[in-house]
Amino acid sequence: MNNNKQHSILKAENLSVGYQSKKKKTVIALNINFELFPGELIGLVGANGIGKSTLLRTITQLQEPLEGFILIDKSPLKSYSNQLLATKLSLVLTDKSLSKNLTVFELVSLGRQPYTNWIGKLTEKDISIVNKALDQTQTLDLAQKKCFELSDGQLQKVLIARALAQDTPLIILDEPTTHLDMYHKAYILKLLQKIAKTANKTILFSSHEINLAIQLCDKMLVMTTENTFYNQPCKLIEQGVFQTLFPKDIVEFDTVSGSFVVKK
Template sequence: MTEGSKHIILKTKQLSIGYQTKKATSVITENINLELKQGELIGLVGANGIGKSTLLRTLSAIQKPLEGDIEIHDIPLKNYAALDLAKTMSLVLTEQLMAKNLSVEELIALGRQPYTNWVGYLSKEDISAVKKAIEHTNLKDLKHRKCFELSDGQLQKVMIARALAQDTDLIILDEPTTHLDMYHKAYILKLLQRLAKDTNKTILFSSHEIDLAIQLCDTMIVMTNDKVVSDSPCHLIEQGVFETLFPKDLIGFDQKTGSFRVKK
């Protein structure tokens, strides 16, 4: 599949995000035009407090956009019923997991809820989807362990497996490497890269690990104070986009190495 022929899973048109109350409207960012393509790993990066989580919540219908349009498979996001959206998009968010007493396999099986009947009976298709998710994330040896027994890195793999079992075209993760050490940050993002290629799913994640995202992502979305831009990491480096992310008094971006450096 060539770059130009990749199917667009999600796109936005003149999207504005922020918060609205009865008294005022607070715009975080506007004029966001994105295209997320099938089978790509897409990293969303930017400084703390820039609005990454707000953008992800808006794209996933958790909060409404202020203006503009969001489409998935050319259908407006607002037209999706909750059940249909759950069969199209899966989420891995940063909130505390409340079901840690479940086994790994049981938690992954929760990803099949959009497809099961009212008593939650797992069909042969559901069981097969859970098995494939376990295989894709190399969790076979842990599937009978209780989730409270897992490390942060192992638990993050289980949450990714649950999203895989949900079998959606689009997976959105909000800071999947939070609380992980350097090795496990790289491990999780490398896993996401492999899953995008092996399963042909579109995987969008937000992260503070900009150096790793530059190395591993097909496309990056960069949020700055002025705008939101999206392109391949190489093109973004050429355009000098990463040099605008942080104040220049302390952090500099090295175009040759594609990484940030502390100024001495």
């Protein structure tokens, strides 16, 4: 895909993220630069506490950036109202607080809130979009099940369906493979890869599954204590970026296999 022929969905320029109080500014990560395009799957990785969730909270307008600029669809993030932003990006959190008494169809229908009238009545178009989202995530057969009846893997697919029903060009997920076994971790990331390609969505997700991200992502955003790197996985391997992520006493990055291995 030639990115020169289309504009970016999300762009960060000289971005610094962290926390600001009246007395103190705490910088978590600085000098972050990247640009995301349609049809891409992008993995955000790094060690625990490095600032992945802080970065995601910043680019979804849940907290203010300390420095720099964020552009969504060429316009400054701060220029968007919550209502308008909800038509540009959808957010999938590992959220155990959602009402599991809802049916799957009802939960996925919540993705239509930015477009429904004040009483939230679904039109035929809304219902068609919800059913399409269920079909894309292979959850159509679960539509009338209550969410408390679902496995963790099924629930994650349903949350992705809700984001698809929101019909935004950008989907952001915070650790979508948490609580899943190895098979379902790979399944969810393969599903995201397929959606990015077939629906031409820009999908950014944070994850600790670095080996899977290297295999499946078009680009990766790698946060280290010294810098934040953004490139294709093969380029990041060539640059030696992954060798700097963790102490080398227990795990090390094998450049031949392109994966982390436990030291013997």
